[in-house]
Amino acid sequence: MTDPIHLGAGPLTTRDLVAIAREGAAVELDDAALERIEAGHRALEGLAAGGAAIYGVSTGLGAGVDTRIVPDAVVVQRRIPPGRAVGVGRNARPDEVRAIMAARLAGLCAGRSGASRGVAEALTDLLNRGVHPVVPMTGSVGEADLAPLSHIALVLLGQGEAEFQGEILPGAEALARAGITPPEFGVKDGLALVSANAASVGAxxxxxxxxxxxxxxxxxxxxxxxxxxxxxxxxxxxxxxxxxxxxxxxxxxxxxxxxxxxxxxxxxxxxxxxxxxxxxxxxxxxxxxxxxxxxxxxxxxxxxxxxxGDNPAVIAEDGVALPNAxxxxxxxxxxxxxxxxxxxxxxxxxxxxxxxxxxxxxxxxxxxxxxxxxxxxxxxxxxxxxxxxxxxxxxxxxxxxxxxxxxxxxxxxxxxxxxxxxxxxxxxxxxxxxxxxxxxxxxxxxxxxxxxxxxxxxxxxxxxxxxxxxxxxxxxxxxxxxxxxxxxxxxxxxxxxxxxxx
Incomplete structure (x- = not known):
């Protein structure tokens, strides 16, 4: 049995991703990483409640950045993945999907995404319980892999499709069979799950x-x-x-x-x-x-x-959501x-x-x-x-x-x-x-x-x-x-x- 890989405890290597993707290594979120995730999430909630203009939280995305919206975890964040699940072409192999999910978790462990602990733990559960979303690999232009990551996020919403124990199932059924409860989304969880280069990094x-x-x-x-x-x-x-x-x-x-x-x-x-x-x-x-x-x-x-690589990045200690590239x-x-x-x-x-x-x-x-x-x-x-x-x-x-x-x-x-x-x-x-x-x-x-x-x-x-x-x-x-x-x-x-x- 391969030892668990502790995410957020130190630098992750390509060899670590191979262990997760191909050798069945479990992943564990380090306590310090969980503290960073929670601190970033609290800071973002405070900024959103104070009326700050935050990309993807209180504004639209892409060309819609000039549209102010009311921050809403249920309406705004839950609609982000379905609208960007536009992938076509070959489906990623299970080892590629696992590497992609592990790469995104590594990014969340930095605590700069504003993601909630619940979503990070749910993504961890997908890995550890062998739920592999169906991810078409054509659709990203390499400026955050929105399309492939959206197909992963769909499953956390109980949508899309996933492979579980050798069978392709509707996302909700795959979660149920694996004993995973779909997480409640926080104020930036939809964007945090999809706005990253985890597809290119993991693969x-x-x-x-x-x-x-x-x-x-x-x-x-x-x-x-x-x-x-x-x-x-x-x-x-x-x-x-x-x-x-x-x-x-x-x-x-x-x-x-x-x-x-x-x-x-x-x-x-x-x-x-x-x-x-x-x-x-x-x-x-x-x-x-x-x-x-x-x-x-x-x-x-x-x-x-x-x-x-999150945009905006939540710098909790400074109380800012920093736009970046x-x-x-x-x-x-x-x-x-x-x-x-x-x-x-x-x-x-x-x-x-x-x-x-x-x-x-x-x-x-x-x-x-x-x-x-x-x-x-x-x-x-x-x-x-x-x-x-x-x-x-x-x-x-x-x-x-x-x-x-x-x-x-x-x-x-x-x-x-x-x-x-x-x-x-x-x-x-x-x-x-x-x-x-x-x-x-x-x-x-x-x-x-x-x-x-x-x-x-x-x-x-x-x-x-x-x-x-x-x-x-x-x-x-x-x-x-x-x-x-x-x-x-x-x-x-x-x-x-x-x-x-x-």
Whole structure:
């Protein structure tokens, strides 16, 4: 059983969100967080009672900011989520919904939203009792994820739909079966539940951890390709990175050397060539750049998890509801664009290595790594698979538009499209995992055909794991099940122990 995650007690990490979203970790609201939530709610109630103009509480939203209204928790706040539940497209997976709800709870724990304790505890109950609202993921422009978060808030109103114990139910029925009473809404609860970037932040946390896993599998695949190709390891020498310390290069080289340690390639004169193709030589800087981009993307998510993005923000100690633009996640959108572009470069050199291993003029191995010179296709057709994956990754790595249709009567005339950026980066990661699986299969065949070489301790373990799933190719057979088996093994974390999760 995974230990409970205490929200509001300290910084929340992307790894914490994975534990909540995928490992069944319960969440508990820290006592200090509950005190902050209650203090913010009391302060906001006082401001509203005093007649202050407070966005979304005593005024309309968006273009309606110029309309003064009477603060009313029942009428005003309860109508905010239904009016903004406009999502379309694919529904978020249960793990994504859980990550999104956890991210929003982390924001509420800052005590700056003005949300009531009852609503925060009800959102906690959804997580702990396994009620997962149905959340269509298209509809946010990345300036607070109003649409997806509104579909979550609907369920707290007893509306919408939710998955509970494998069944899609009306929201009210899902709550009843889980033993959750719909909470009373406070003076800003409707707005507090939906005005945040929790969809991009929560989903982004999962993408970061999946990307980290995919990159580790790419390091493993590159190392096994080095073995199969008998590539020189001079570019991995720490002295090379010291001469030009590009971001992440030294770390990538260190990890590759660790996997190759103990094998023939670590001995002088073991490489077949003085200089290998760039897809081998440039592995440290390219993989290193991706590692650096991953660090930046993780930092952008964890900054949001630790911050308060509510507008207006309730600063109870000063007695003010402060209008702000902390709902704008430009930094996060740019970090994920950079991560996607970096992963595309990793994909490009992986695909190139796959082709080089199959070329007898380059690798000195049988064409297409065919088991016998009898017209067998070997792994030749998988070059098309690599080409297709690389093309799709390149397409997804293209940036989202920086100019977006102005909405809300022109008030909202800039947008980040952060949620869509995170989603397309997830698509890159999914394809990168498949490409890593393909390279591992091809590299394992190259090693077997090479024969008579001592592998490094890490690469030997990698080969053992691959061969436990995929036997050596001795006659043409469908490669799709082999690729799928290795990709599933990577996704399940099976490869982690072989080369470390650092």
């Amino acid at each position: 982004g946390a999962l993408v970061v951890e999946d990307a980290a896993q995919a990159l580790r599998s790419m390091l493993a695949a590159a190392a096994l390709s080095f073995e199969g190709y008998r590539a020189g390891i001079a570019p991995l020498d720490p002295r090379a990175a010291a001469l030009r310390p590009a971001p992440g290069q030294a770390e990538a080289a260190r990890r590759l050397l660790a996997l190759l340690d103990g094998g023939d390639l670590a001995q002088p004169g073991s490489a077949r060539k003085l200089q290998d193709p760039l897809s081998f030589r440039c592995a440290p800087p390219v993989l290193g750049a991706a590692l650096a981009a991953l660090v930046a993307a993780r930092a952008s998510v964890e900054l949001e998890l630790a911050g308060a 902390n709902f704008d996640p430009t930094h996060l959108a740019l970090a994920f664009e950079a991560l996607g572009a970096a992963l595309a470069r990793v994909a490009a050199i992986s695909a190139a290595r796959i082709v080089k291993l199959m070329s007898p003029g380059s690798s000195d191995l049988p064409r297409f790594l065919a088991p016998a010179p009898d017209g067998s296709t070997g792994y030749g057709p998988t070059q098309k698979t690599a080409a297709a994956l690389l093309a799709e990754i390149g397409h997804l790595a293209g940036p989202m538009p920086v100019a977006v249709l102005p909405v809300a009567d022109g008030v909202e005339d800039y947008a980040t499209m952060a949620t869509s950026t995170v989603d397309k980066t997830a698509g890159i990661v999914e394809r990168l995992r498949l490409l890593a699986a393909l390279e591992l299969v091809v590299a394992a065949q190259a090693v077997d055909l090479r024969g008579g070489v001592a592998l490094g301790s890490g690469t030997a373990a990698i080969l053992t794991e691959v061969r436990g799933l995929v036997p050596t190719l001795e006659a043409d057979r469908p490669a799709a099940p082999d690729i799928a088996a290795v990709a599933g093994f990577i996704a399940s974390g099976g490869l982690e122990a072989v080369f470390g999760a650092g």
